[in-house]
Amino acid sequence: MPPDAPFDVELLIEARWVLPMSEDLPTLADHAVAIRAGRLLGPWPIAIARQRVNAQRVLRLDHHALLPGLVNAHNHAGMSLMRGFADDLPLMTWLNEHIWPAEAAHINPGFVADGTRLAIAEMLRSGTTTFADMYLAPEAAADVIGETGIRSQLCTPLIDFPTPWAEDFGTGLARTEALVARCQDHPLIGLAFGPHAPYTVGDDSLKRLREARERLDLPIQMHVHETADEVEQSLREHGKRPLRRLFEAGLLDARFQAVHMTQIDDEDLAIIAETGIQLVHCPQSNLKLASGFCPVERLRAMGVNIALGTDGAASNNDLDMFDEMRCAALLAKGVSGDAAALPAMATLAMATRDGAHALGLGKRVGQLREGYEADLIAVDLDELNTQPVHHPASAIVYAMNSRQVSHVWVAGRPKLVEGELCDIDVQELKRMAAARQRAMSHTRQQGEAQ
Incomplete structure (x- = not known):
């Protein structure tokens, strides 16, 4: 030619x-x-x-x-069926008294597949093309991702106590390894470890996680410093802040994705600067659960890469990244006291280029560049x-x-x-969601009657 x-x-x-x-x-x-x-x-x-x-x-x-396409860097897609299930509650009450009991009663691969399918439809409709998912039954989520053709980082749920997915942390690591083997050639799915939080993962588990990371070469995504109570609990039990525990466990590097980070002091800033970790900001969920404020502008001034996530629909209550961008931009101005903080183009970068970089996809997506x-x-x-x-x-x-x-x-x-979704039956999704709501409502009523 x-x-x-x-x-x-x-x-x-x-x-x-x-x-x-x-x-x-x-x-x-x-x-x-x-x-x-x-x-x-x-x-x-x-x-x-x-x-x-x-x-x-x-x-x-x-x-x-x-x-x-927008990058939603933190989500719990299967929880979309819990949208509005337990609102207006502080984080630990929300988790311990409502979400975890509901998961014990309802979570199975079919529930997760249905919730993930609903979440993906919502995300595609609102411009998200890549999302990081951290939820139970990731095998079921992988099947739905394959069906719908969205791009994803699946973070396998690792926690010290039994869940509907794994009996303990070690079992979760073994299941993670099996999922890596299953998805390693999938063009749209990447894998990451998804340890829940420092307060649900002990020191022995952190050591096992480091060993597994070195063996499997996967990134880690984890809820870190989400609330002041989390930090205070760590100081009482370990004599150090959660981020310091993770640093001393040898887990913090440029492939570590710290979600929330609403409680940051000078010691944390020094660790962040030294390790180059990625931060994932979830402003609407943090506001709704009264968890605190991530100091986005101070971190940006240090050159820290910050992605944007919605968190799950159970605590947001939507997966709309445009809504999240507006909230992030306005909140950054209010927290910093500077109307010039987090301008529009920087906010868009958080939801595209910077989000892709945080998930290790920065050379493939997040920009309109030749060859991407x-x-x-x-x-x-x-x-x-x-x-x-x-x-x-x-x-x-x-x-x-x-x-x-x-x-x-x-x-x-x-x-x-x-404006119309391709290959997704919206009416069938609505019928499914209504049926799941009735089943959850019936179980709740039975529990209240006892």
């Missing part, structure tokens, strides 16, 4: 704006990207794109912004609430709602077209 001859692509997408989310590229007006064999080409100015490619199909989006996997979304900014559009990033973070997501692609495959 002559050097200047156009090349064949499956799809050319021409948009009013393209937000590549690459540090070297600003927002681009009237640009296009192409999809070929599940990967991205471009971006180019539209006139140049038309010369560069022969497209089987051209999608013209005159009022839209194209951006990378074609995980991208289009958002329609031609709505009253986003008019006029002076700055697309500002409109997306501060004014847009997720119903304006019009198109979603994962690995080049369409998952949402003109």
Whole structure:
């Protein structure tokens, strides 16, 4: 083929704006990207794109912004069936008296599969193309991920006491190893260890976790410093803060994903700087459970990479990353006392490029760059609430709602077209959710009657 001859692509997408989310590229007006064999080409100015490619199909989006698919860096997808089950309670009351008893009564692979399917539909509808999941029965979640075609990091649930998934921590490690063997060649699924929290994992288990990590070479995602009570309990029992325990256990490095981190002092900051751990910020869940505030702007000033997550629908109560972005941006300003804190483009980076980096996917997704996997979304900014559009990033973070997501692609495959989910039966999902709600309500009523 002559050097200047156009090349064949499956799809050319021409948009009013393209937000590549690459540090070297600003927002681009009237640009296009192409999809070929599940990967991205471009971006180019539209006139140049038309010369560069022969497209089987051209999608013209005159009022839209194209951006990378959103990365929800922390979720408990199977818990979507517990949305609204136990609201307006502090974390430990919520866990000990409501969530863990409900899990003991209801959790099985079928429940987790149904909850995960509901969660994935919600996430795809609202522009999320990658999510990190930490929940029971990850084998069932893996099956649903394979069916729906979303990208995921599955964090296997590791905890010292018995759960519906594993009898103890050691059993959980063995099941993790089996799941790694099963999913190692899956193009959309990565695995991580998911130890619940320092207060549910003892020192012996932390040692076993370090040994397993060295053997399996997996990242670790863990709830850390979620509440002040957690830190105080650790000081009483161990004489040190939880992050210090994890540091001394040899677990903290650039592949450790610390979720929440609402309680941070100078000692913690020094450990974070030394180890280069990833932080996952879940502002709405933290606010709803009154857990505290992650000092995002102070951490950003140190160069710490911070991703964004929704947490589960049982404590949020939605999986809408656009909602999460707005909350994160506003909260950062309020906590820091600086209206310039966490500007719109930095907030978008947390939900795309920085989230991908935190999950170890930064060279594959999270940016619209040539050769990256074609995980991208289009958002329609031609709505009253986003008019006029002076700055697309500002409109997306501060004014847009997720119903304006019009198109979603994962690995080049369409998952949402003109606002309608592909290959997902929404009405069947609603019927399933209603049936699960009735069953949980019946069990609760029986318990209250005894």
